[in-house]
Amino acid sequence: xxxxxxxxxxxxxxxxxxxxxxxxxxxxxxxxxxxxxxxxxxxxxxxxxxxxxxxxxxxxxxxxxxxxxxxxxxxxxxxxxxxxxxxxxxxxxxxxxxxxxxxxxxxxxxxxxxxxxxxxxxxxxxxxxxxxxxxxxxxxxxxxxxxxxxxxxxxxxxxxxxxxxxxxxxxxxxxxxxxxxxxxxxxxxxxxxxxxxxxxxxxxxxxxxxxxxxxxxxxxxxxxxxxxxxxxxxxxxxxxxxxxxxxxxxxxx
Amino acid sequence: xxxxxxxxxxxxxxxxxxxxxxxxxxxxxxxxxxxxxxxxxxxxxxxxxxxxxxxxxxxxxxxxxxxxxxxxxxxxxxxxxxxxxxxxxxxxxxxxxxxxxxxxxxxxxxxxxxxxxxxxxxxxxxxxxxxxxxxxxxxxxxxxxxxxxxxxxxxxxxxxxxxxxxxxxxxxxxxxxxxxxxxxxxxxxxxxxxxxxxxx
Numbered sequence: 001x002x003x004x005x006x007x008x009x010x011x012x013x014x015x016x017x018x019x020x021x022x023x024x025x026x027x028x029x030x031x032x033x034x035x036x037x038x039x040x041x042x043x044x045x046x047x048x049x050x051x052x053x054x055x056x057x058x059x060x061x062x063x064x065x066x067x068x069x070x071x072x073x074x075x076x077x078x079x080x081x082x083x084x085x086x087x088x089x090x091x092x093x094x095x096x097x098x099x100x101x102x103x104x105x106x107x108x109x110x111x112x113x114x115x116x117x118x119x120x121x122x123x124x125x126x127x128x129x130x131x132x133x134x135x136x137x138x139x140x141x142x143x144x145x146x147x148x149x150x151x152x153x154x155x156x157x158x159x160x161x162x163x164x165x166x167x168x169x170x171x172x173x174x175x176x177x178x179x180x181x182x183x184x185x186x187x188x189x190x191x192x193x194x195x196x197x198x199x200x201x202x203x204x205x206x207x208x209x210x211x212x213x214x215x216x217x218x219x220x221x222x223x224x225x226x227x228x229x230x231x232x233x234x235x236x237x238x239x240x241x242x243x244x245x246x247x248x249x250x251x252x253x
Numbered sequence: 254x255x256x257x258x259x260x261x262x263x264x265x266x267x268x269x270x271x272x273x274x275x276x277x278x279x280x281x282x283x284x285x286x287x288x289x290x291x292x293x294x295x296x297x298x299x300x301x302x303x304x305x306x307x308x309x310x311x312x313x314x315x316x317x318x319x320x321x322x323x324x325x326x327x328x329x330x331x332x333x334x335x336x337x338x339x340x341x342x343x344x345x346x347x348x349x350x351x352x353x354x355x356x357x358x359x360x361x362x363x364x365x366x367x368x369x370x371x372x373x374x375x376x377x378x379x380x381x382x383x384x385x386x387x388x389x390x391x392x393x394x395x396x397x398x399x400x401x402x403x404x405x406x407x408x409x410x411x412x413x414x415x416x417x418x419x420x421x422x423x424x425x426x427x428x429x430x431x432x433x434x435x436x437x438x439x440x441x442x443x444x445x446x447x448x449x450x451x452x453x
Contacts, residue, residue: 106348107295109348113343121330153394162387166380172372172373
């Protein structure tokens with residue numbers, strides 16, 4: 001088992017942290033499936049994975065649709081016959097939009113939950129058995145906002161906190177079966193963060209100023225490699241844990 | 254003669270445990286619609302946001318109740334069960350806390366009450382664990398945003414009905430009273446797990 005390249009699926013990998021994780025997995029020669037809605041963007045990342053030494057493939061997937069996610073996992077298994085890891089990185093497109101909690105319509109709350117939490121339940125139904133066969137792992141990209149809250153992005157902070165709770169409980173349910181479940185809370189320069197900085201220009205100065213390493217992480221070299229560690233055999237005894245990969249910014253370690 | 258104390262406001266659905274909490278706190282209840290009727294919840298949300306009656310309450314509690322839940326692993330939950338145990342209560346907590354944060358008076362206190370198995374006991378109670386950690390993030394978001402006007406926001410978690418570390422509803426009510434009181438003036442963004450130390 002340890003000589004075969006790992007097969008991992010990454011959601012929300014068309015850019016940002018998801019793409020960084022995919023490329024870091026490519027460096028290790030893994031098979032990386034980019035599960036995304038748009039083939040143009042997802043396929044481009046899959047090609048980058050192949051360029052970097054992995055085997056990159058695209059599978060069309062809307063993570064908020066249970067059947068779509070289930071079909072995507074089935075397609076991966078039909079092609080590669082195994083599944084070592086799933087990285088749930090996708091987040092609602094509404095996430096970086098500053099808002100007051102009382103102003104968020106129910107429809108938007110459901111969107112946040114449908115992209116962040118519902119896929120984790122769906123994966124328990126459609127991917128667990130495959131992960132169990134490989135003693136694989138599930139990795140969820142969370143956020144410091146899930147620990148500390150976010151005054152301007154409360155619904156985003158809320159679902160990130162909920163993801164953390166869910167992964168901690170799932171780790172207890174799946175541990176006896178050899179499947180690990182972890183979180184990764186990154187601080188990375190991504191298109192989403194860029195948009196957040198544009199909405200609030202003072203944010204960038206605050207973020208880098210309070211960072212012990214005085215910089216925001218790189219999605220591949222800083223975040224992706226840490227994610228790869230959590231997915232790898234080197235982390236075989238790490239589960240139920242959220243690793244903050246943020247230059248030391250988050251005080252809740 | 255001192256003015257009679259203004260009772261706290263409890264925003265909660267019509268459930269037996271919520272009525273008991275209201276009694277224990279001497280609270281006035283603002284009823285929430287039941288989960289699942291998204292249109293009704295959206296109408297409630299808009300009505301709650303459109304007018305903020307004066308005088309604003311200085312103490313607001315949000316709870317969805319403490320009814321017992323069976324232990325069911327995530328892989329054994331069907332879509333309906335996931336909706337009932339996670340998505341519906343999740344929407345209600347967001348909407349209720351959004352209204353509470355807007356409505357609470359300057360210098361006031363807000364407490365969210367949520368069921369939660371301690372993490373080591375959370376197998377079989379993953380939706381509840383997700384709700385609890387999510388509510389903590391929501392409350393800390395509110396605490397951060399509203400601190401400029403002196404508002405404090407905290408969370409009381411209860412394992413009632415979830416396992417062998419269960420404590421009485423009276424202890425939960427007492428913890429809520431403490432968090433609402435001037436004695437907790439320096440506390441915001443905190444979690445008080447009413448489980449005899451089971452939660453780290």
